[in-house]
Amino acid sequence: MTGSPARARVTSGPAPVPAWCADPYAEALRAGRGPLYLRRPDGWLLPLDVERWCARADAADLAVLGRCxxxxxxxxxxxxxxxxxxxxSGRPVLGIDTAPFAVARARGxxxxxxxxxxxxxxxxxxxWGSVLLMDGNIGIGGDPAVLLDRVRALLTPGGLLLAEAARADIEERVEVCLDDGGxxxxxxxxxxxLGTAALRRHAEFAGWSVVEEWxxxxxxxxxxRRT
Incomplete structure (x- = not known):
């Protein structure tokens, strides 16, 4: 769930370290579990599903992969x-991430x-025939329009973007940090x-064709689909 984050600093608590390279994230991946949260400046916390990220692909994941x-x-x-x-399954695939420990684990x-x-x-x-933006990664960089344009450049003409939306009907751009709860x-x-409706709006405005929702x-x- 990582992209290329901005490098601002929080103003209280322990000295922060770079996001996604941070000890809270690396330690959660080492343990294979949370707690790990996205924290907004107002103190609101979004739990991150580290256990699912570190497990084998589940039925919902495999349904996505079957569409690639x-x-x-x-x-x-x-x-x-x-x-x-x-x-x-023998499919040609490459993963990219900005977190060294995540990349090492994927390679391992x-x-x-x-x-x-x-x-x-x-x-x-x-x-690329297909690009995956799973686990909220449509949020990378904080500007979905910029990310959608970048993904368009990565895909072959007619290629597919398979994106996971937020479960809530939401559209927000925020500054957050990773928080281990301790x-x-x-x-x-x-x-x-972005919830489903917001993601659909952004995609259609950017010229993408919505092939399927599920x-x-x-x-x-x-x-x-890239048009």
Whole structure:
């Protein structure tokens, strides 16, 4: 669930460390569980599903992977459950993430992953058949329009973006930090949260065609085609 965060600093508590490279995130991945939260400046906390990220791909994940076409790029691959599931099935796939421990874990499970932001130069630009934005990664960078444009450049003409929306009917752009619930925090970074309706609006405004909408295990997804 990671992109290229801004490098502002929180103003209270322990000295923060860079987001997604932070000890709270790395420690949660090492343990395979939370607590880990996104924290807004007003103190509101969004629990992050570290246990699911560190487990094998579940039925909802596999339903997404079954819709992929061509070679697959997993943006913000985290500890690599989607990358390794595709690799086991013999599909060409690459994961990218800005968190060193997440990339190391994905590689350790047999996946191919690079320590890279989606906004960095990437292999195969314009030739990926499918791009994944799972686990809220449509929020990377805090500006969905910019991210959708970037993903368009990565896909082959007619390629698919498979994106997971927020469960709530929401559209917000905020500065958040990672919080372990015990005083450990990262630097703040820009993030966005889009429910299904908001994601559909952004996609259609940017010229994407909405191919399909569905939910699995309470998680909403959209399949968008590059037009």
């Amino acid at each position: 076409t061509g070679p697959v790029l997993d943006v913000g691959c985290g500890p690599g459950r989607m990358v390794t599931a595709l690799a086991r 499970l047999g996946g191919t992953a690079l320590l890279r932001s989606v906004f960095d130069p990437l292999p195969g630009e314009g030739r 005083g450990g925090r990262s630097e703040t970074f820009h993030w966005a949260r 939910s699995a295990q309470g998680r909403p997804f959209l399949a968008l």
